[in-house]
Amino acid sequence: MTDYLQRAENVLDKINQLAGISDDPTFVTRTFGTKAFLQGSRLIQTWMQEAGLQTRVDAIGNVRGRFVSPMAGAKTFVIASHMDTVVNAGKFDGPMGVIMGLDLIENLRQFGKALPFNLELIAFSDEEGVRFHTTYLGSKVVAGSFDPSLLVKKDESGTSLSEVIQAMGETTDQLPSDAIAPDDWLGYFEIHIEQGPVLYERQVPVAVVTAIAGQKRIEVTFTGMAGHAGTVPMDMRQDALCAAAEFILEVEKFGFANRHNLVSTVGKLNVINAASNVIPGDVSCSLDLRSNDPAFLEYAYRNMQKQCASLCAERSITFQWKLIQETVPVTCDTKLNEMLGQAIQASGYERIDLVSGAGHDGVPISQVSPIAMLFVRCFQGISHNPLENVELTDMAATLQVADRFLNYLIDGFCHSDDRRNLKIS
Template identity: 65%
Template sequence: MEAYVNRAEKILERINALAAISEDASCVTRTFGTPAFLEGSALVKSWMEAAGLATRLDNIGNVRGRLLSARPGAKTFVIASHIDTVINAGKFDGPLGVLIGLDLLEQLVQQQAALPFNVELIAFSDEEGCRFHTTYLGSKVVVGFFEPDLLQKQNATGTNLAAALATMGCDAQQLAHDAILPADWLGYFEVHIEQGPVLYERNIPVALVTAIAGQQRVELVFKGMAGHAGTVPMSMRQDALCCAAEAILAVEQFGLAHQQTLVATVGKLDIRHAASNVIPGEVACSLDLRSADEAQLAWASQALREKLEAIVRHRDITLSWNLIQQTAPVTCDAVLNSHLARAIADAGYPVVSLVSGAGHDAVPISKVAPATMLFVRCYKGISHNPLENVELPDLAAALRVAERFLTQLITHHS
């Protein structure tokens, strides 16, 4: 185990080095396409090159390193996660999986292993979707599902995605050529922090992911009538903010009432033309619905919409329900999961199965390839927060399991 601890220490050093690259000196923020993101990508690329991988940046900004098999017609097994972050992020969400993958490939190079399939390590460029509200940009390109209309998506300053790619030195016309063809995929493996408290509470280092919850992201826009705060009687107001507040509490109550099968969250609120002496006339907020049951997710969306429409009718407010993103639940591949479960057990850990409430790049990948995921224990399940942390013994345990899993695959396909 000592060897894994030593390797885990090196991974942790790299995680800290990457975390030191940020748009904000006070926290970790490295959103897609920014100078900090490009600096971080260059650092990861240098590590891949030093490991002896055939390395390149593709046209969406993914950093990609390959080990090639000598076998004619060999398929490709991808190990990946992302290196973009949310604003005011933690260090481990995304980079942990990339840098564990890099360590695994470094070992294969040193061992001069004969590979029955190609192995490609990918540091995806945009999983979080913070800058353009375009989650899974990097992985969508790799599976060939990039929608050209996304090139016109604008960020908060009015820059569109096409312009951002040009600034990055990418060629949007070549995006289709960066895909791995469906027939060439062998499978996909991602290591990620749990982002939940189960492993922390049970003091278990790793878990097998069986499924990823489906998700709907909606923009809710409440429109009433702006007015003078001192002259419009309380009983005659069409206050969009008060209506939004009632609606937000209704979302919380709905989530609590159905917490066994779904979660419902409002995480963003925008009061348009806000002023202390003006009755709010327009308010927008986000709605995030998630469930591992596709039928339950569809039902919840309709039921919650009807509940909110009743609230706005009572308050004489109009509601716009704008679907921003929708992903179906994903079931991880049974064959790959059996290999991963065996690797966990052989490493001496209990096989705990979990459903991921968070989305991952495995979601688009699963449309073309078998996918599996390994969760790693994180401090109190905290994620998307500077307190995010993985302890060294847990990192070493994850590395041990991941290496056993990859060795099993190589043996099986040899």
């Protein structure tokens, strides 16, 4: 009988080893293409090789390991998550899914399970988008949707994405051929911490992800008139910061009123040429809108733009509204989710269905493949923070559920009348 607690301890040991590799010695940070990133990549590839997988690092820096099926013309089922982090990160977001995927494949190999499809484990190189402010670099290459125009995008030091790829010893010409062809996909599965408090509050270790919310990220710039704080009368001011402040409160008010359909956030505020004795003339802020309902997300976008225009007109302020990033909501595959739900209940746990408000690599992958995600309870739902933590017992429960899920998938595939052309969806 499998000792899931021992397997969880082995997974946690690897998580801790990877967390010890960082761009900063005082906290966990591994951003795309850095020295720490490359060191972590080599360690993950070594673990894959030790597990007997056929390994390689592709042109965008994804670490990839294949457990090849003996069946001719076999399709590919991908287990993946990301290995990059935000600045001052926790150690579970991303790496836990990669290392658990490694454990799952090691277990299949150990028990000699007949494999009717290829399994590919992928540690995606850049999901967080910290260095170049563009998410899903790794998974977009695998999905075949990488935009070549991003190659000229520069980081804060002025180094382009193309130059970073070359510095890693890769070539940009290889990027298109690193995609898995759409006809070769069987499915995609990711294990990830919830990054929210639902499982923690309900004391349940895992949940089925039914959808990934769509996002719109906007940069709003308010332009008024800078002036002397002591000489311009209150009723003659064009204070850009006051306009921004009023807009921010409207964002919160709208989000709260529509909390069952949307979350809305202003996370950045920049007062240009700020001084205590100067009326702010130029201010910019971010706006982050997320919903799993595409129509409502578009409505929210238009509504907030309209409110911004109205309050700026009242204050004699001009504004610029710039959409800088958007993704559509993604629905996870019904059949894969049914197998995942059955695996949860067969393992003795309550099935809970959740929508992910955070973005994941499954978003670009969903364009070419059915996807499924399993959420894992984390301490108080905290993520992107050194306090991020997953209990060992919850990790053991996750491995038990994921084992069952993969076995259901393998058995269902083997019993199909037409295995080569089986479509999950």
